[in-house]
Amino acid sequence: MKKYAVLMAGGSGTRLWPISKEASPKQFIPIEGGHSILVQTIKRLCKVVQPDQCFIVTNRLLSEITIKTACKRAECECIPEENILLEPERKNTAACIAYATLLLKKKYKEGVLCFVPADGYVKDTESYAKALQLAFDTAERLNSLVIIGIKPTYPATGYGYIHVGPATSADIEVSPVLKFIEKPPLEVAKELVRSDDYLWNCGIVVGTMDVIIRNIKEHIPEHYEKLSDALGKEEDGTSASVEKAYRELKSISFDNGVLEKCASSLYAVRASFDWDDIGSIDALAKTLETDSAGNRVMGRHIGVNTTNSVIFGKDVTICTIDVNNMIVVGTKDEVLVCPRNESQKVKILVDKLKKQGHEDLL
Numbered sequence: 001m002k003k004y005a006v007l008m009a010g011g012s013g014t015r016l017w018p019i020s021k022e023a024s025p026k027q028f029i030p031i032e033g034g035h036s037i038l039v040q041t042i043k044r045l046c047k048v049v050q051p052d053q054c055f056i057v058t059n060r061l062l063s064e065i066t067i068k069t070a071c072k073r074a075e076c077e078c079i080p081e082e083n084i085l086l087e088p089e090r091k092n093t094a095a096c097i098a099y100a101t102l103l104l105k106k107k108y109k110e111g112v113l114c115f116v117p118a119d120g121y122v123k124d125t126e127s128y129a130k131a132l133q134l135a136f137d138t139a140e141r142l143n144s145l146v147i148i149g150i151k152p153t154y155p156a157t158g159y160g161y162i163h164v165g166p167a168t169s170a171d172i173e174v175s176p177v178l179k180f181i182e183k184p185p186l187e188v189a190k191e192l193v194r195s196d197d198y199l200w201n202c203g204i205v206v207g208t209m210d211v212i213i214r215n216i217k218e219h220i221p222e223h224y225e226k227l228s229d230a231l232g233k234e235e236d237g238t239s240a241s242v243e244k245a246y247r248e249l250k251s252i253s254f255d256n257g258v259l260e261k262c263a264s265s266l267y268a269v270r271a272s273f274d275w276d277d278i279g280s281i282d283a284l285a286k287t288l289e290t291d292s293a294g295n296r297v298m299g300r301h302i303g304v305n306t307t308n309s310v311i312f313g314k315d316v317t318i319c320t321i322d323v324n325n326m327i328v329v330g331t332k333d334e335v336l337v338c339p340r341n342e343s344q345k346v347k348i349l350v351d352k353l354k355k356q357g358h359e360d361l362l
Helices: 038-044 060-070 092-108 123-141 186-194 209-219 219-230 239-247 281-285 340-355
Strands: 003-008 056-057 084-087 112-115 146-149 160-164 173-181 198-208 267-271 296-307 310-323 328-332 335-339
Touching: 003 038, 003 092, 038 060, 038 112, 056 060, 056 092, 060 084, 084 092, 092 112, 092 209, 092 219, 112 123, 112 209, 123 146, 123 198, 123 267, 146 160, 146 219, 146 328, 160 267, 173 340, 198 209, 198 267, 209 219, 219 239, 281 328, 281 340, 328 340
Parallel strands: 003 056, 003 112, 056 084, 146 267, 296 310
Antiparallel strands: 112 198, 146 198, 160 173, 160 198, 173 267, 310 328, 328 335
8 A cells, every 4th residue: 555644733832932833833943954843754754655645734824834844945855735734723633633534535545644743853763764664564464553652761741651562473563552641640650661561652643544534433433424524525625614524523632532442452663763742942952952051052142151051042132141050032022031940831821821811922
């Protein structure tokens, strides 16, 4: 079967505010070499899947920046503009995967699909390609859904974990899934890291079109019924019927809606590549080199006695004096200052901005 990759790129990335905003979320943030996270993800995928068989699902409000980033860049394998699939609104990954699968099934009849979050960060692209190819092969061979898990390197409390069984006889890097554990407390995470039977869930799902649709029909039938009915009414999949279907769908992740319900029939590829979902400004800073004072800097910065800090300047110059172990982010409209170990609280701040009516800053 032909292989297809679908990048899920419709998120808002509020945990990286003010670098990431509604109109330009974190997948568009330039990191190494000035390339955005989205471009780096495309380049990794194109080691396994041809560019014309790669698709991006995103919110229609992000269509212009997505096309500019993914379809018109010299430094990246360009994805055809017609391969940008637009959702009428954000309704989480269950709607995203159901919509894209039904649309591609209608267009190509059969194939193996790989759904990949567009905002993950990976350096080891060779191991990534190897794991992805193995996931494609396993999904087709076993006629099952396959996910990719990564051996934890520290007791992360913000990631989901996959409990896996012994390797299959066919491949020592493939194991049956036993259950999912969502964002464990620190003491539990420490135990999971010590075991070889727990992997980080990096959000990559692979399966044939028919297998994905079968599981959607069984576990989230409303998604299947409403979207298949809407797509049957229009050729391009962007009709008012699709908008109506989206309005009526429950917002739920594919993990919660499908994968957790069919865990006993899933398989996981035990991957060895590095991975980070860039879930905070401090995590984003890890993509930058450390200077002689222990700072990680993007943009123009002049500092006096500034150490072990994260400095991001976007269209502004940031100056600091006697600053240690802090995050300082500046744009032309906002400034954020917080201790490095409190960067996860940015989401709380964004929620407060919304409640207090500061939508112009988001």
